[in-house]
Amino acid sequence: MTASTTRRSTAAKSRLAAVGALAVAGAVLLTACGNQTEEGSKKTGGESAAASKAPLFAKLPKSIQDSGVIKVGSDIAYAPVEFKDGSGKTVGIDPDIADALGKELGVKFEFQNGTFDTLITGLRSKRYDMAMSAMTDTKDRQEGVDSATGKKVGEGVDFVDYFTAGVSIYTRKGDDKGITTWADLCGKKIVVQRGTVSHDLAKAEDAKCQKAKKGKISIEAFDTDQQAQTRLRSGGADAGSSDFPVAAYAVQTSGGGKDFQLVGEQVDAAPYGIAVAKSNTQLRDALQAALDAIVKNGEYKKILDKWGVPAGAVTEAKINGGS
Known part of the structure; x- marks a missing residue:
């Protein structure tokens, strides 16, 4: 992984979460909104149906409304944040949070496995819509700077901060x-x-x-x-x-x-952040609204309690809160 695209860092400070006993409670397949199909979104009237079931659907970019899917780049080998269970399903803290966000947004979050150092590159090439992989929100990443050299290596990203760890x-x-x-x-x-x-x-x-x-x-x-x-x-x-x-x-x-x-x-x-391309402010803002919604309705707390990491909770979804 290059210093500019690291998962849990790059000259950044990492995460502090007083993780107690990490209870591995049942493997959860990332399903998001099961009754919101891609075809339903594409058909006439599909968008209005989805919007009626998901309060924040209308905030999403039109391309995601049409596909019904948010493509998530993730290094799925970092238990308990994201990993494969015995049956090969993607489970963990991040997939569960994504599932809850999907219910607010009315779309499916589709996790795609990649090595950590390629995730931001994947955002730049539009292979992914977002990266969610225990990625530390840092100023260097926000600005596209290689922390080891201090040199600009590409366009930075925006973060929606959702957890804190060390x-x-x-x-x-x-x-x-x-x-x-x-x-x-x-x-x-x-x-x-x-x-x-x-x-x-x-x-x-x-x-x-x-x-x-x-x-x-x-x-x-x-x-x-x-x-x-x-x-x-x-x-x-x-x-x-x-x-x-x-x-x-x-x-x-x-x-x-x-x-x-x-x-x-x-x-x-330091905070973990969902990374989104600088040009995709509509998706960034929709994710922020969805995260605030699950914090408010208690679903976020249930997920962190399930995985034994309540001390890592945030109280609101900040954008680019890392330093």
């Missing part, structure tokens, strides 16, 4: 190598998902370690967080780092809770 370090259980803070990683090896906030934090800490002559941090970056976990589990690294909800979920579930442990405190709180 970053954690985890190690093999019972083998923390004396690691409790990022500074303790000097001279050690860490595994991360490429282009994430964790990746950025590791690179920044490595620079500090080398300047202080405390030893280089060996950083191994992977396409997915699951690959990084596998590497750590096999003893190929000293530590791993992910967004707190993801790290806590891995600690709870991997090897029945016997593989990993969290070390130290979360760092760098």
Whole structure:
């Protein structure tokens, strides 16, 4: 993942969500509005029927009203935010929130899998209508800037912020190598998902370690967080780092809770945002209205409670609230 298109970061601060016991309650297939078919929207009178059933349908761009579908780019390998269950269905916090948004908007949210670092590029090429993938809302992403170089790499995106989370370090259980803070990683090896906030934090800490002559941090970056976990589990690294909800979920579930442990405190709180192309302000505003609606009607709270992440809740849908 490139620094400009990372999921959980790019010079950005990550997310803070006091994820308690992450209860994996039933796998939910992303269905959005089941009785709103694409054909119904295309037929004469279909739009008025959809509008009558979904209060915010009329706010959507005409092209989405006609298709009845919002195409969502997502790296579906980041449990519990988005992942495939045992039957291959896309489930998690993001799909459940999208399902609730779909009921307000009267359309289906269709998740399409892609590597995290290609999602913003997919928005620019109009492969996706939006990206929803535990993506941190940062100024660099808003402005299309590569955080590693400070150079403009493309058009920025707008974000509709919907959750807050932080970053954690985890190690093999019972083998923390004396690691409790990022500074303790000097001279050690860490595994991360490429282009994430964790990746950025590791690179920044490595620079500090080398300047202080405390030893280089060996950083191994992977396409997915699951690959990084596998590497750590096999003893190929000293530590791993992910967004707190993801790290806590891995600690709870991997090897029945016997593989990993969290070390130290979360760092760098920041919002997750739904990314939308700068030119698609109508969709952005429709998503903001839909998110505000599910916050108000209680559906949003039910979803976060279901996944054990209520402390990550937002009280309103802000646009470009990241820094």
